[in-house]
Amino acid sequence: MDKTSKADGQQETAQSVALLVRAMDYSAEKHKDQRRKNSNKHPYINHPVRVARRLIDAEINDVSIIAAALLHDTVEDTDATKEEIKNLFGAEIASIVDEVSDDKTLPKEVRKQLQIQHAPSISPQAKAIKLADKLDNLTELLEKTPIGWEPERVEQYFDWAKAVVDGLRGVNPALEQQLDEVFAKKADAARKACSSVA
Ligand SMILES: Nc1nc2c(ncn2[C@@H]2O[C@H](COP(=O)(O)OP(=O)(O)O)[C@@H](OP(=O)(O)OP(=O)(O)O)[C@H]2O)c(=O)[nH]1
Numbered sequence: 331m332d333k334t335s336k337a338d339g340q341q342e343t344a345q346s347v348a349l350l351v352r353a354m355d356y357s358a359e360k361h362k363d364q365r366r367k368n369s370n371k372h373p374y375i376n377h378p379v380r381v382a383r384r385l386i387d388a389e390i391n392d393v394s395i396i397a398a399a400l401l402h403d404t405v406e407d408t409d410a411t412k413e414e415i416k417n418l419f420g421a422e423i424a425s426i427v428d429e430v431s432d433d434k435t436l437p438k439e440v441r442k443q444l445q446i447q448h449a450p451s452i453s454p455q456a457k458a459i460k461l462a463d464k465l466d467n468l469t470e471l472l473e474k475t476p477i478g479w480e481p482e483r484v485e486q487y488f489d490w491a492k493a494v495v496d497g498l499r500g501v502n503p504a505l506e507q508q509l510d511e512v513f514a515k516k517a518d519a520a521r522k523a524c525s526s527v528a
Pocket residue numbers: 365366367368377403406438463464466467468470471476487
């Protein structure tokens with residue numbers, strides 16, 4: 331590698347690191363007063379960071395995807411706006427974040443139905459983030475039930491998430507395999523619960 335291309339590579343790496351740290355900082359600030367819903371009440375920021383880590387583990391290293399994963403709940407769940415994300419992080423990242431954001435002004439049933447409907451037609455980048463997001467929520471749900479959720483709500487969430495995931499398939503076999511393992515564990519737990527009642 332000649333000196334110029336080495337220097338270009340180092341500059342590109344520095345820019346990528348800076349972008350990711352800025353995205354992490356922005357997301358942490360926006361989510362700073364939020365907690366996860368289960369009894370651990372872990373800081374909400376743990377979730378977007380884990381979603382980003384799940385993508386990395388699945389060998390998805392694209393900087394825009396990882397930055398959008400860190401930001402994926404800011405527009406949906408905080409006062410962040412699509413315009414602010416665009417100004418701070420650029421049009422590509424803003425567009426991915428927009429694709430993975432529910433419109434919270436819509437009734438919940440409509441939002442849930444739209445996720446199933448839109449899943450097959452969103453971009454591959456957005457599909458990867460949604461797969462990692464669902465993997466993280468379902469893994470957490472297998473381990474701990476959010477406060478106030480009856481078993482029926484957990485079942486409904488799994489059924490709905492499976493329908494969304496089925497529409498997202500085809501972008502990353504590793505994430506899909508992990509999701510299939512989670513669905514299999516859930517089915518196994520349901521079978522065991524049935525047989526202990528019978
Ligand atoms: N499993 C789990 N989920 C938790 C926890 N704390 C917060 N959540 C969030 O709860 C949402 C799912 O709850 P719902 O009642 O179905 O949805 P809602 O918040 O959008 O109304 C997910 O949001 P989301 O990111 O919008 O995901 P999704 O609804 O698009 O899947 C998930 O991230 C927790 O402790 N465990």
